[in-house]
Amino acid sequence: MHGDGLPEASRVQQELKELAKVAEGDLKDAGSREKIEATRVHFLGKKGLVSKILRQMGDLPAAERPSIGLVANEVRDRIEALIDEGIARLENAQRDLVLLESIDVTLPGRRQRMGAKHPLTQTIEKIQDVLKGLGFDLAFGPEIEHDFYNFEALNVPAHHPAREMQDTFYVDRDVMLRTHTSPVQIRGMLALKEPPMRIASVGRVYRRDQDVTHSPVFHQVEGLFVDDKVTFADLKGTLASFVSQVFSPTARIRLRPSYFPFTEPSAEVDMSCFACDGQGCRLCKNTGFIEILGAGMIDPEVFKAVNLDPEKVSGFAFGIGVERVAMLKYGISDIRLFYENDLRFLEQF
Ligand code: DAH
Numbered sequence: 001m002h003g004d005g006l007p008e009a010s011r012v013q014q015e016l017k018e019l020a021k022v023a024e025g026d027l028k029d030a031g032s033r034e035k036i037e038a039t040r041v042h043f044l045g046k047k048g049l050v051s052k053i054l055r056q057m058g059d060l061p062a063a064e065r066p067s068i069g070l071v072a073n074e075v076r077d078r079i080e081a082l083i084d085e086g087i088a089r090l091e092n093a094q095r096d097l098v099l100l101e102s103i104d105v106t107l108p109g110r111r112q113r114m115g116a117k118h119p120l121t122q123t124i125e126k127i128q129d130v131l132k133g134l135g136f137d138l139a140f141g142p143e144i145e146h147d148f149y150n151f152e153a154l155n156v157p158a159h160h161p162a163r164e165m166q167d168t169f170y171v172d173r174d175v176m177l178r179t180h181t182s183p184v185q186i187r188g189m190l191a192l193k194e195p196p197m198r199i200a201s202v203g204r205v206y207r208r209d210q211d212v213t214h215s216p217v218f219h220q221v222e223g224l225f226v227d228d229k230v231t232f233a234d235l236k237g238t239l240a241s242f243v244s245q246v247f248s249p250t251a252r253i254r255l256r257p258s259y260f261p262f263t264e265p266s267a268e269v270d271m272s273c274f275a276c277d278g279q280g281c282r283l284c285k286n287t288g289f290i291e292i293l294g295a296g297m298i299d300p301e302v303f304k305a306v307n308l309d310p311e312k313v314s315g316f317a318f319g320i321g322v323e324r325v326a327m328l329k330y331g332i333s334d335i336r337l338f339y340e341n342d343l344r345f346l347e348q349f
Contacts, residue, residue, distance in 0.1 A: 009064035012053060013071045019049050020075045027082045036086045043079050050076060119349040120219065120338055123326040124202050127221050130245040134238060136200035136223060141184035143204055147174040149183035153305035154262040169206050169216075177206035181222035182262060185298075185317055188224055189306040195313055196227035202322065212334045219322035226298070226308070226315035232265070235295055235316035243271045243292070247329065250277060254289055263296025263317060274328075283331075290328060293320040 023043045030036045043049050054072055057065050117125070128138060141149075156162055162179060169177040184201040201222045210216055225234065236255065243251045251271050258268040270291050273284035280286040295318035300310035323335050330349065332338075337345050 008060055009068055012056065012060070012068050015053055016050065016068075016071050016075045019043060019053070020078050023079045024082055027079075027086045030086050031090075033087070033090060036083055036090075040079075040083055044076060050079075116346070116349060118338075118346065119326050119330060119332075120322060122349065123322055123329065124219065124221075126246055127320070127322065127325070128200065128202060130242055131200040131221070131223060133245070134198075134241060136198045136225075139184055139188055139199040139201045140203065141178070141181070141187050141201060143178055143206070144171060145176060145178035145183050147176065149186045150176060150178050150180075153186045153302065154182050155299050155301040155305070156261045160261065167208055169208060179207055180205050180319060181220040182317070182319060184222050185224045185262075185302075186306055189226060189303075189308060192226065192306075192308070196225070198223075198225045200224075212336070213324075213327075215323065215335050215339065217339075218335070221320045221322060223318045223320075224298075224315065225317075226313055228313060230297070230314040230316055232297060232316070235267075235297070235318070238316075239269055239293070239295060239318065243269075246325065247271060248274050252278070255295075258294065258296075260294055260296055262299050262302050263294075264299040266294070266296035269293045269295055269318070283328075292325065292328070293318055295319070 023039065026039045026042075027036065030039060041048060045051070050072060054068075057068055060068070132138070150156075151160070151163055161167065168179050171177065181201050181203055184199070184203075188197060188199045188201075202219065204217055205220050206217055207214070208216060223238075225238070236253070240253050243253050251274060254270045254272075255267040256270065258266045260266040268291055270289035272278040273281060273288055273290050275281050275283040276288065278288040280288050284290050295316065298315040298317055303310040303313060303315075323338060326332065326338070327335065
């Protein structure tokens with residue numbers, strides 16, 4: 001026992017805690033790494049204050065040493081933590097200084113430009129949504145296609161002008177970039193196990209053609225419905241609903257007899273001009289109608305090519321040019337605008 005009345009162990013513990021407080025004060029406003037290092041040596045070094053106190057433990061009864069060792073460890077940990085904090089504080093301050101020198105925080109921020117979907121993507125998504133609503137499943141086919149799917153099975157005879165080098169990009173004698181999405185019909189019907197089947201396919205097609213309304217690469221949508229008693233009235237109803245949903249609720253359709261090798265009978269489908277509602281204007285060249293797609297009942301020859309019995313199944317198909325739909329919908333007169341990616345054009349959609 002010492003003169004102050006405290007047991008020796010309590011006095012040493014007290015001294016240690018005081019040291020932690022002093023160290024805290026010293027480290028709080030240590031403005032340099034050197035100062036922090038000096039403080040560390042001062043308290044925790046071999047000849048530092050904590051060690052010095054611990055050395056006095058030898059004078060104490062063995063029973064009191066563990067409790068002092070405990071406090072000594074706490075104090076050492078505490079001071080080490082304060083040192084780490086001090087170093088982190090200095091590093092942050094240093095980083096802020098560098099940023100302050102390189103960034104003018106008074107400059108206005110940079111505006112983030114919002115992207116938007118390309119008008120063709122918007123048109124494709126609209127068409128797909130409407131067709132899905134009409135019960136069609138989405139189907140896909142390759143863009144590099146074999147003659148069998150692109151022409152042969154679609155009843156396009158070998159001498160047909162569509163097969164000419166001027167119209168088709170050939171990869172090989174029998175392999176080409178598909179000239180339309182109709183081969184997806186063939187692939188769909190070949191895979192058909194049990195009618196009915198309703199599929200729609202959107203994709204790129206390729207033709208050797210280039211002017212303000214024709215691009216060598218463009219997009220088509222193909223629709224196909226096969227069942228046991230499909231009629232021309234089903235085709236008409238589907239197309240009327242499709243056109244009114246894609247263009248305008250008041251849009252009407254008109255069918256004109258036409259010819260496609262893969263449909264019989266075939267029709268060219270016009271819709272009432274949405275600019276003048278059928279009254280006649282510049283857009284519809286005063287006819288009140290605009291041609292938008294080709295369609296017809298599946299030709300028996302096509303059914304035979306895909307091993308279906310034309311006596312047992314029937315069906316309709318239609319093909320739409322996506323660019324043409326988008327040009328009409330948005331009043332665009334040059335197809336090339338879709339592919340030039342000029343923001344002044346794209347930002348309008
Ligand atoms: N494949 C035709 C074309 O590219 C479009 C077409 C017409 C598709 C009539 C059809 C159809 O499915 O029945 O010009």
